Amino acid sequence: MAELLQHVLTGLGTGASYALVGLGIALIVQVTGVINFAQGDFVMLGALSFALLAGAGVHPVLAAAISVAGAMAVGALVNLAVIAPARGADHTRLIILTIGASIVIQGTALVAVGTKARFTPDFTPGELRLAGVNLPLQYLWIGGAAAVMVTGVWLLLTRTLLGRAMRAVAMDPAASRLVGISPRRMSFAVFTLAALLGGIGGVMLAPIQAPDPQIGLALGLKGFTAAVVGGLDNPAGAVAGGLLIGVLEGLAAGYLPSGYKDAIVYGLLIAVLLTRPTGLLRTIAVARV
């Protein structure tokens, strides 16, 4: 029983970071209609630059701030240099463009720092002992940061003008243009916001993932799975989906031969796409041509 609880709790911890990645993907899909294949690389940038900076002796708080700002800058750059110039492009072309951006980000990181994994200590050493479970404190950090960020995004979307403008573009770009909201600016804002979420998720994950430039793919895929499980354009669903696949992965790591851990998550992605493409967590499927 304690063992099961252990796997579920560590799963929830990593799942919280997948939730942030998935949330970023869902927000971009909702506002722009584009699946952003570079989202995992935002996470990689946050994690890798934090590990490098902290390893070089920079104060962790400063290192975290620089890493998150760096990820945001790259997110903004992807929008300005790759998405915005493609005027009149259909979604297929925009998605391929984000794939290109992902390739360039990952490749540049590889050329810059090599393939080596970078280890970095937990934010606060120690474990939480509770009912026979030893949970490293880092998992609490991840969970706490994710909770703060998800609440922040919810407040942004419901309580601020920017958030309402984003939602307006998500509902009807043409009509929002009529009332003076620029879909291009909202696209810029949502890419930056998604990169912020990814960057924070990356910083939080750095101590338990030992990042290298190639982790973006796996993390991005977990984000996609989270978002797809929740219904690709449903931000709340993406958060729930992230937690769900975190737990699933925790259980797979505990009870299945290693090596299949990732296959389980990707298998879930395929299974959901084949059976319930609009998401497990959506009760009413929206019929579309």
Add this chain to the structure above:
Amino acid sequence: MTADTMRHEGRVRADRLRATARLLLPYAVFLAILLLVPAVFTRVPLYTMGNGVYMAILAIAALGLVPLTGFAGQISLGQAAFFGTGAYFSAILTVKSGLPATPAAILGMATAGAAAYLFGRYLFRVSGHYLALATLGLGLVLTIVASQLEITGGTAGVVGVPSLAPFGVELFDDVSYYYLVAAVLLVAVVVVDGLVRSWLGRSLTAVGDAPHAAASSGIDIAARKRLAFVVAAVLAAAAGSLYAHWAAYVDHHTMDLLLSLQLLIIATVGGIRTVWGPVVGAFVVVTLLQVSQELFPELSERVGGQAEIVLYGLALILVLLFLPKGLAGWASDVIQRLTRARAGADEGGAR
């Protein structure tokens, strides 16, 4: 018969002849280029004949993306999974079951096609870009499974895939193997070109331009997308079989995401809405690879041969932003503009 009608009939016949010539001319030029490749690649120091074989194999594997991505607007990140399916079927069936190469390859293509059909049955029920995500997942799952199973040889792979001997002629070196691969490429180009010029291409264009109008005029959108996906899978599997017999060795890296990305880049950089796109794209990508290995040999060594991918990614972004029809699409636009300008000048002169 008056002189007037005779002149008219003659003009009609000449027009028809010109139309046929215009249709066949690109194929003739392509055949000539294919035949010239061995002479050039064995003399120019930048290339080896192996590059020629590899280009043709990549072009075959990327060709199916023209109907699928260019016309149906669906992105596949799983071409390598089907490529690997073809490669593993050829390797396992010829090495372990002693089957001849042709039925082994056909079984691989059939399996890939059937898998794509089943995938398509479920995936295309709703619109959206789910195929990109599902094929990405499929590729990664199959890579993991292939590296774990016993029949695929685990991470060691399957070695000793026999070389091919069509009609009793053993293809022992890259030059002779090139002619086989080039022949398959030529056939594949003609078939896919025929497909996208036929009702399939027209209805897929309609689906892309106005899905609701297409559906209401009786086009089964899901079935068309599915057919495009099956064609892409079968061609990738065929390329995989050719690769297995050429490399004589297959492991789980044949299913690598890197290959799927490379194939998408090849098709997009070359031109996603014309069959000449993947051919041009394969040439460009392999050339970029050769040039970058020539210029920065120590760099590609340090990062495990992945430095080139930055170049590919940049090429992809630049082409999509500035030449959205790809290099081949852009070139055909230029040629069309030139011929139209010349025709205009001729007419002006006649008057």
